Amino acid sequence: MLQSCGYPAFTHKSPREPLVRTAVREPVDPDEHVIRYERTSHYFYVLADGNAVNFLHGASVGAFIYLVQGEIIAATARLTSVGHEAGMHELDPADRSRIAATWLSYFDGTS
DSSP states (O other): OOOOOOOSSSSSSSSSHHHHHEEEEEEGGGGGEEEEEEEEEEEEEEEEGGGGGGGGSSSOOOHHHHHHHHHHHHHHHHHHSSOOOOOOEOOOOOHHHHHHHHHHHHHHOOO
């Protein structure tokens, strides 16, 4: 799940204007790899530069991490493209099924 801290705080004027250039980047705890991005009094946190935090110290998960990353990308796209109230939001089962089917098709050769 991703938490929305408000809408549309991180809408960009131009797709060529990356968030890191338009928001304040503040290390919260460099030892714990936590970065806070803030703009117009809205903020979110990024852990481990957006990578899997449970593999921060070099463990390997293999291709399964793409399932997690696929859901993160889909959830982020949904949060930034559809109006919603602040709070906790979750992808619906149909989106998760599409992500899983895509992964299986690519890595397992099934559909």
